Amino acid sequence: MPIIPFGTGTSLEGQVNAPFGGISLDLSHMNRILTVHAEDFDCVVEPGVTRKALNEHLREEGLFFSIDPGADASLGGMAATRASGTNAVRYGTMRDNVLNLTAVMADGTLLKTGNRARKSASGYDLTRLLVGSEGTLGIITELTLKLHGIPETILSAVCPFATIEGVCNATIAAMQIGLPLARIELADAVQIRACNAYSHLAIAEAPTLFLEFHGTASSTREQVEAFAEIARNEGGGEFRWAERPEERTKLWQARHDVYWAVMGLRPGVYITMQDLLYGLMLPSGNDAALEIAKNVDGSVEAFVARMNEKAEQLGLRDTHFTNPHGLDSRRHYSSAYDLAMLGRYAMGNEAFRAIAATQYYHLAPPSDYTLHNGNSLLASYAGAEGIKIGWTDEAGWTFVASAVREGRRVIVAVLNSDDRDGDAAALLDWAYASHDWAVISPQTARTLQLARRIGETTPLERYLRVCG
Numbered sequence: 001m002p003i004i005p006f007g008t009g010t011s012l013e014g015q016v017n018a019p020f021g022g023i024s025l026d027l028s029h030m031n032r033i034l035t036v037h038a039e040d041f042d043c044v045v046e047p048g049v050t051r052k053a054l055n056e057h058l059r060e061e062g063l064f065f066s067i068d069p070g071a072d073a074s075l076g077g078m079a080a081t082r083a084s085g086t087n088a089v090r091y092g093t094m095r096d097n098v099l100n101l102t103a104v105m106a107d108g109t110l111l112k113t114g115n116r117a118r119k120s121a122s123g124y125d126l127t128r129l130l131v132g133s134e135g136t137l138g139i140i141t142e143l144t145l146k147l148h149g150i151p152e153t154i155l156s157a158v159c160p161f162a163t164i165e166g167v168c169n170a171t172i173a174a175m176q177i178g179l180p181l182a183r184i185e186l187a188d189a190v191q192i193r194a195c196n197a198y199s200h201l202a203i204a205e206a207p208t209l210f211l212e213f214h215g216t217a218s219s220t221r222e223q224v225e226a227f228a229e230i231a232r233n234e235g236g237g238e239f240r241w242a243e244r245p246e247e248r249t250k251l252w253q254a255r256h257d258v259y260w261a262v263m264g265l266r267p268g269v270y271i272t273m274q275d276l277l278y279g280l281m282l283p284s285g286n287d288a289a290l291e292i293a294k295n296v297d298g299s300v301e302a303f304v305a306r307m308n309e310k311a312e313q314l315g316l317r318d319t320h321f322t323n324p325h326g327l328d329s330r331r332h333y334s335s336a337y338d339l340a341m342l343g344r345y346a347m348g349n350e351a352f353r354a355i356a357a358t359q360y361y362h363l364a365p366p367s368d369y370t371l372h373n374g375n376s377l378l379a380s381y382a383g384a385e386g387i388k389i390g391w392t393d394e395a396g397w398t399f400v401a402s403a404v405r406e407g408r409r410v411i412v413a414v415l416n417s418d419d420r421d422g423d424a425a426a427l428l429d430w431a432y433a434s435h436d437w438a439v440i441s442p443q444t445a446r447t448l449q450l451a452r453r454i455g456e457t458t459p460l461e462r463y464l465r466v467c468g
């Protein structure tokens, strides 16, 4: 049974998804800051402490924790994803800032990966192995983290450039002369337009560097002068400075909000994953399938390749997808058995189940219209949960239907039927009346038995297709 740790759920690549089901273990309540060793510049925390909560706590001590990935993520989640962020150029990533950790392994062993001594080279570097392991190797229950002194002076600035090339050259030159930049991030002109609109800024729309300098008053001044000279030589324009904490926060918040800002560039096209998944339920859900494919894997072909890999992993030997919609495609093939197994896998996912069972789904404005699920069993068959209707040239009208009665879920697949609802209902009735029957399987004698029994009242060949 997979156990999937959950920090604050901000990870962007689906890390907290449960493709094979399992237990979601929420660590957000393990949120105690156990010790701060101010003179040693480290602290020991539980995994549910968020980076903002830690920095709030440390402020009085004149210390800060340097990794800032934008989201107010949990430190356990940040270690598990090896988070970096805008400060990485100077302070490194989680890889450099976790001194040791404690984790519970799959067999229940409690593993402590090291001690607080920085000068230690003995044994395997298990800390680095667990940092970035995304919950797959163990559950982090405690972390010892490096801290830094809050600099005497912090100066943030944005600097526009004539070209992206100029930005890159200036950055390389600054690194080459060893300027201790604390943050340096590039946003192109389109990105700046998005940030201006979303974060109410008024920055010139040009390739722009976001910068931050840390140090004493005199050392930051020197850094700024050195960088300004480099920038001028590479077509850099006027700096816009932010010294007061609230101005700095506004500037960097705009940088951290670029994800939302970019979405705002095309107002009205925001569409939720739920909208898309609901679209997939419909026989005409190709548009939704194409959108999902492109967003998840970058291209339709890559997504279809992933579907076929997944089908193989699930042991679906008769299935070959050619289209992200699954059904509705010329060279797509599958057997009823495979479709029923696929249905069983999909219905194991609570979110999918809820979407599949929705008969009318209203898309929010500006779309503002209602989609209708053509699975009429939802309204006419007791306990029906729906799955999917489609057409393929190989099999004609195809229907995978699911229903639950008295705690028993039965999934049937009907291929090549001109009365798909009637056939699916007959098959479901038959399955519920036969108490020991669980899933259609072409490998067992029961399949034939099923076909023969139904064949007593309806033409046999319709159900032979059903049985795979």
Ligand SMILES: Cc1cc2nc3c(=O)[nH]c(=O)nc-3n(C[C@H](O)[C@H](O)[C@H](O)COP(=O)(O)OP(=O)(O)OC[C@H]3O[C@@H](n4cnc5c(N)ncnc54)[C@H](O)[C@@H]3O)c2cc1C
Residues within 6 Å of the ligand: 004, 005, 006, 007, 008, 009, 010, 011, 012, 015, 016, 027, 047, 068, 069, 070, 071, 073, 074, 075, 076, 077, 078, 079, 080, 081, 082, 083, 084, 085, 086, 134, 135, 136, 138, 139, 140, 141, 256, 257, 259
């Ligand atoms: C707007 C935005 C901007 C971002 N920018 C950046 C960026 O610039 N750079 C960057 O690196 N990242 C960036 N991120 C991603 C960020 O690093 C992650 O979202 C964050 O690290 C995940 O932390 P979390 O607590 O939300 O973890 P979750 O999302 O809850 O979990 C993430 C993974 O860690 C595992 N996990 C969680 N807790 C534990 C634990 N205690 N033990 C073992 N495994 C655990 C989970 O199972 C999952 O696999 C950004 C995210 C957002 C939303």
